[in-house]
Amino acid sequence: MTQVLLVEDDDVIREATQLALERAGFRVATAADGLAGLAQFRAQPPDVALLDVMLPGLNGVSLCRRIREESRTPVLMVSARDDSVDVVLGLEAGADDYVTKPFDTAVLIARIQAVLRRSGWSGPEEDAFVRFGDLEIDRAGLDVRRAGQPVDLTPTELRLLLRFAESPGTVLSRDTLLASVWDYAWGGDTRVVDVHVQRLRVKIGQERLQTVRGFGYKLRAEP
Template identity: 70%
Template sequence: MAETHVLFVEDDDVIREATQLALERDGFRVTAMPDGLAGLEAFRAQQPDIALLDVMLPGMDGVSLCRRIRDESTVPVIMLSARADSIDVVLGLEAGADDYVTKPFDGAVLMARIRAVLRRFGHAGGAGAGGSAEGADEDPAGGLLVFGDLEVDTDGMEVRRAGAAVSLTPTEMRLLLEFSSAPGTVLSRDKLLERVWDYGWGGDTRVVDVHVQRLRTKIGQDRIETVRGFGYKLKA
């Protein structure tokens, strides 16, 4: 099996070199870049399997770089932030990042996050993706779930709204599959973190909230309902 190729963009020389060594010891192939413009060039030239982007970068900041990557690809992106600042975190997630890690980070935590993201992208199916969903009309010829003008093809991993294709990242697709497998059922943020983000530990629920907002813009703002104090549910 080919090595997983990681693009790592970090302007701090010490952090960049130490993290690159740690990733390589763990079996990853790493392309390390010191600024956002070089990172974008490397991304386009080498098409890595995953990108780790520091938020604060010279030339082009990490949020802008993430946005440029997301315009061109659904490759997984993890943001690295020097603080757990809400603005940094939310901006990165809104730009299309799949997760974030706060610096200084423990190497084992970073590796766990990388592997969790790669598992999600390698297996976009999600729990219950292939089954029928109560409240949805299902095509007996396959795994097609229909919610009004929204169609979710769980076999082909495709989504259509009013007949038009909807482009989702793998993380957004897994999130939608969780909702569509149990329409009308409230799913807590912690449950979604566990099922979609593969967190076996407590995670930041802002990751869920921002991804739900991103999903709403693509499938309809009123399709996913907020149940205050509990979580979210897909309207049957």
């Protein structure tokens, strides 16, 4: 399981975020201030650190700098402040991404997964070859076949399909897909997701990707 260090001084936000991350399959260690966060980081090095900017004891930017002096662990800064100066300070301190409160937890999870991918973290072992009905996906070889015949996908269509294959049967919102496939939020314009889903459906079968009205899409795992 992916180990996340969550350093957040607001009890409600910390507990709600921890619950959402654990439900998504992450193992979460928490701290309520910067000094405790640094001690926790050293005692149990995580795969990714999620740091609030305004922390008592040692603020998030300073904590990020300390972590970066000791490790290449991916760091996401979280703050209610979205001023460009604050964003630049966080990134210059070594953060890999900057998330503004209030945030959609699904988008936060997708951003965590994105920085992990960019850092080269491969995650727990998973089957390289998966099958959904007549659809076969070779994750290692990046090969997709339908009824035994090769399926020609664009790079974006392939990333989209692989994201669905990570969570078969799970409804993924358009914002989640934007953040995980395109690696950032697309300014609220989710039409790009709809267009690529429609193109992907033509190639893998209309029935394979199901629309869940008002929520998003899911890959049907059953035949």
